[in-house]
Amino acid sequence: MAIDKSHIPHKPFILIDGSSYLFRAFHGMPPLTNSKGQDTGAIYGVVNMIRSLIKEFEPTNIAVVFDAKGKTFRDDIYTEYKANRPSMPEELRSQIAPLHQIITAMGLPIIVEDGVEADDVIGTLANQASKLGMPTLISTGDKDMAQLVDEHVILINTMNNHVMDRAGVIEKFGIPPELIIDFLALKGDKVDNIPGVPGVGDKSALGLLQGIGNLDQIYLNLDKIATLDFRGAKTMAQKMVENETNARLSYLLATIKLDVVLDYSPSELQPTKPDYDTLQKLFAEYEFKRWLQEVSKHDEKPSSNTPVEELSNEIHKEKYQTILSMSELHLWLDKLSKSELFAFDTETTSLNYMDAELVGMSFCIIEGEAAYLPLAHDYPDAPDQLNRQEVLALFKPLLENPHIKKVGQHLKYDKNVLANYAVNLQGIAYDTMLESYVLNSVATRHDMDSLALRYLGHQTIHFEDIAGKGAKQLTFNQIPLEQASAYAAEDADITLRLHNVLWQSLKSEHGLPEVLNEIEVPLLTVLAKMEQFGVLIDSQRLAQQSQDLAARILQLEKEVHLLADETFNLGSTKQLQEILYTKMGLPILKKTPKGAPSTSEEVLQELALDYPLPKLLMEYRGLSKLKNTYTDKLPKMINARTGRVHTSYHQAIAATGRLSSTDPNLQNIPIRTEEGRRVRQAFVARPGYKIVAADYSQIELRIMAHLSKDKGLIKAFAAGKDIHTATAAEVFGVAVELVNTEQRRNAKAINFGLIYGMSAFGLSRQLNIPRQDAQKYMNLYFERYPSVLDYMENTRLVAKEQGYVTTVFGRRLYLPEINASNVMQRKGAERAAINAPMQGTAADIIKKAMILVDEWICDLPFDEVRMIMQVHDELVFEIKQQNVDTHRNTIIKLMEQAAALDVPLTVEAGIGDNWDEAH
Helix, strand or coil: CCCCHHHCCCCCEEEEEHHHHHHHHHHHCCCCECCCCCECHHHHHHHHHHHHHHHHHCCCEEEEEEEEEEEEHHHHHCCCCCCCCCCCCHHHHHHHHHHHHHHHHCCCCEEEEEECCHHHHHHHHHHHHHHCCCCEEEECCCHHHHHHCCCCEEEEECCCCEEECHHHHHHHHCCCHHHHHHHHHHHCECCCCECCCCCCCHHHHHHHHHHCCCHHHHHHCHHHHHHCCCCCHHHHHHHHHHCHHHHHHHHHHHCCCCCCCCCCCHHHCCCCCCCHHHHHHHHHHCCCHHHHHHHHCCCCCCCCCCCCCCCCCCCCCCCCEECCCHHHHHHHHHHHHHCCEEEEEEEECCCCCCCCCEEEEEEEEECCEEEEEECCCCCCCCCCCCCHHHHHHHHHHHHCCCCCEEEECCHHHHHHHHHCCCCCCCCEEEEHHHHHHHHCCCCCCCCHHHHHHHHHCCCCCCHHHHHCCHHHCCCHHHCCHHHHHHHHHHHHHHHHHHHHHHHHHHHCCCCHHHHHHHHHHHHHHHHHHHHHHCEEECHHHHHHHHHHHHHHHHHHHHHHHHHHCCCCCCCCHHHHHHHHHHHCCCCCCCECCCCCECCCHHHHHHHCCCCHHHHHHHHHHHHHHHHHHHHCCHHHHECCCCCCECCEEECCCCCCCCCEEECCCCCCCCCCCHHHHHHHHCEECCCCEEEEEEEECCHHHHHHHHHHCCHHHHHHHHCCCCHHHHHHHHHHCCCHHHCCHHHHHHHHHHHHHHHCCCCHHHHHHHHCCCHHHHHHHHHHHHHHCHHHHHHHHHHHHHHHHHCEEECCCCCEEECCCCCCCCHHHHHHHHHHHHHHHHHHHHHHHHHHHHHHHHHHHHCCCCCCEEEEEEECCEEEEEEEHHHHHHHHHHHHHHHHCCCCCCCCCCEEEEEECEHHHHC
8 A cells, every 4th residue: 555655765766667658658648849849748757757857756766667678687597588578569669769868958867778678687786775875766667666665765656656664565465575576486477478376466476475485485375375364275286386487487587686796886876967958959959848948048057955956836735725614615716706717627427518416626726726615525424515505696696707717627517517506607717628628739638637637747636546347336426535635626726727838839820719618618608508418319200110110130140140051259359250251252352450350340341332242330339339329329228307318518538629429329329321321310409499500611622722721622612513513614624504413423423532742542442443544533633733742741831831721710730740750640640631621620610610609509598509519521400490480590590600701601501490491
């Protein structure tokens, strides 16, 4: 178990297991890259951990130790040692040299010794330091190093802040440090390919060590094993005899050397003054912007008594407060009412905003000074708390005041929760999740824990740390107040700190403050209204469709079995591979990373063009997904209180700015199939209302015309022509009225293919024509619309130069792989560079349209018009029947006014009793 870090002596000798953290940071951090496509996630993770250690413990002696290349003495002892480990990924290998450069520039001793592992160097130095009485802190994620713990040596796992002294080792493993090697020798280690004794696991190894003693004592007392109380004890002695050689070998392999010959001693391993010039260059190259700003401001004066000067403010929690009295509450209310901006957060019982009950609220006005107001902690012996209803009545004027600015992390959730208590949260000025997303949508995850680590270098208290995991996880009302208060107050404090950092960065980037303030933050409120109102579902209609789908799925299964001439599990990849490729001999179009023939949807789709069984499988999968995801599931998601289904819209997921939705996902219901349209028929209007579905027509092609400034495209759109027919006439050299169906279909494929960066090869596959014909079509297209080709080439160049492209409204879409050495990655980024400005601009336009329409709705009588769904380029409304035609026309007009492009925006809107009728 973890012990209080205050038990660690001040300024210990710190030994950092660099190799352990390198791998853990690589696998644990988001896949970060700079604008040149260089991987940086592992570098960031390790450096961040080192900085945190130094800030916290202020060591006067320190070393960072890495494994050397090549074999070690253990490979000579046992050729199979670590043979199971895969080779290091190139994405990780490429980060080692720059990481070493940064650590060296930080002024830290870095150690790489040939012929031994980093563990052996750390073990030797820790042993030497212990003999000198030097308090030593080993920073590692490797459990094997527990064998090094003694009265002077302690372990810390910086990834989870877990600390172990001797008592901690006993509590965690059930044995003292001196038996850890024996433990590893008995049970072996699959990761390092240490054989151990077959049949010995954690429990039997512990039983042997606790019941008898170390490995030597076990072999001297084999007759005692049968009397021990663990499963298999009666036959264990024989296994020990048969595998003594392996056990002794494993002991040798698991033993960390304590006598490596080194040219330096612990007392010599001291940090030196950082090389700030080099750090500036490295942080600039790898685009660690916050660290770059910090070292750039450094005045080059020697630091006081900290080897590496603190580059950001330490986060202390001494000023966090728990509000339990009415007098404290009024003090905070007064402070909050007079503040220009305060951070706000809610704590609840559920992530589902419709079901969540308010447990408490937290606030922060000044960094480091935060408070938690508990309202509904109801565990046994919980202290008395203020009455939730009375508190909300007092807070309602503050929270609803649009002139008192609030900042939060994902405030749409908090707004929805408060709406359940008749509190309309207003004055939302900033949202740190959205600030991070607008700053760089692909650089990191946008949750608070990730942002705090990336921008503040701070490891937050995770919810799992105080609530546990899995089925036994506590809800927030069950969390003891002391832990809950620290967690909640930290959330508010970190939110304010993040805002101060992120807003500063946003303000320095042209166009980004406007994207945040004019699109994302206003949209937050619009989405919250849509979520709260929900959509009405005809559950009986869906139940009937589920029955029909079940019958068709069963029929398809029988047809597949008949074609295969045997019954098998259609959901089993292995059995499907056997049927398709071994039994039926179908061509293998693609293989999985492990070398097995693929049965992915893409592969089956291509096989379905020529073979009946894959075609049936495609239909089977599509119908099964529709049934499981929608017709079976949607009726179960109807909220008991409202009688409607409430989705969650996500603003900070898609890199291009598009919205997505979950629980349920309303944006993936098929529209091209009869079954998908039947699902849409179950989305209905209330009595006295109609559904109106308003959809932008060919919006991305119109944006392409605007961005490329191509005269031919602009002319065609301005004249109101069918763009696919117009393109076919130009490409195939025929009069518009003579364009046939096939020519229009081919032109449509070209139009849409080009905005997604499709190559001639891709077009040939889509149209099922020879590649040279597809290339000919594309060449003709570019002859007729030359500015489109110019735009595409220029966009690629700009993306390569600056690492990002922009939408019409200034949103940045970073392309970290645009200069990658991997050809496939680079080509994919180039295709994205062409499409992202169009898709991103389309996303911005519909967001601006939602804001415009919502402003209009706010001026109408209550419940006259409700915006209920957003699906890609479409908005869906529930409108009172008597005024539906008038309101439909207004919606079309507002949506068409959302952006001023070189070509007109066109919106088509239908009316119906359900979504399908209105589409």
